[in-house]
Amino acid sequence: MMIVPLALLVVVLGYAVLERNLFRPSVNSQVERTDMYVKAGEHIQVNVVNACGVNGVALKFTEFLRARKFDVPEYGTEKTMERFSKVIDRIGDPVSAQKIAYALGISAERIETEVDSSLYLRATVVIGEDYLTLRPMQ
Numbered sequence: 001m002m003i004v005p006l007a008l009l010v011v012v013l014g015y016a017v018l019e020r021n022l023f024r025p026s027v028n029s030q031v032e033r034t035d036m037y038v039k040a041g042e043h044i045q046v047n048v049v050n051a052c053g054v055n056g057v058a059l060k061f062t063e064f065l066r067a068r069k070f071d072v073p074e075y076g077t078e079k080t081m082e083r084f085s086k087v088i089d090r091i092g093d094p095v096s097a098q099k100i101a102y103a104l105g106i107s108a109e110r111i112e113t114e115v116d117s118s119l120y121l122r123a124t125v126v127i128g129e130d131y132l133t134l135r136p137m138q
Contacts, residue, residue, distance in 0.1 A: 027103045029069040044096045046123045048075040051082035052131045061104070061127055064136035068103055073121075082128035086110040089123055096122045105135040 029043050046065065050058035058075040065072050085106050089097040097111045100123050131137060 027068065027099050029071075029099065029103075043069055043071040044099060044123070045071040045073065045121050046100055046125055047119070047121050048072060048125045049078045049127065050076065051078040051080060051126050052085075052129050053081055054131070057127055057131055061125060061131075061134075061136050065100075065103065065125075070100065070103070078126065082126055084110055084130050085128040085134060086112055086126050087123050088126065089113040090116050090119050090121050093122055100125060103135070105133070105138075 048058045048061045048065070058077065062072045062075045085104070087097045087101045087104075087106055087110065089111060092113065092115055094111070094113070097113075098108060100106075101108060101111055104125065106125075127134075
């Protein structure tokens with residue numbers, strides 16, 4: 001009688017290990033390259049903008065990214081609404097933008113490049129009305 005629950009437990013734990021390591025591995029929040037602007041081990045710096053119209057979502061996404069060692073110095077609210085969430089590459093570093101998108105569950109097709117060196121950030125996350133489908137909300 002104990003065999004069935006034990007077997008079920010083994011299957012559930014096995015699936016959890018496979019999902020964590022194969023299906024959705026964790027993302028490394030460190031910058032990939034080293035040059036005169038990047039120190040070794042520096043974490044990707046990103047700001048979060050709420051464009052979905054729901055209070056508290058930017059904070060939730062900020063906490064999610066910070067828990068994964070991303071450097072999020074600021075978050076806020078956008079006046080205009082966005083239908084879809086996106087990542088905006090601010091310095092021409094597509095690898096960092098892809099890491100952020102992957103961590104949040106944003107499709108790679110929703111990565112844009114708008115270089116703005118005055119922001120001192122690698123990327124901006126714009127949270128759209130599709131926020132419920134993304135990893136921080138699951």
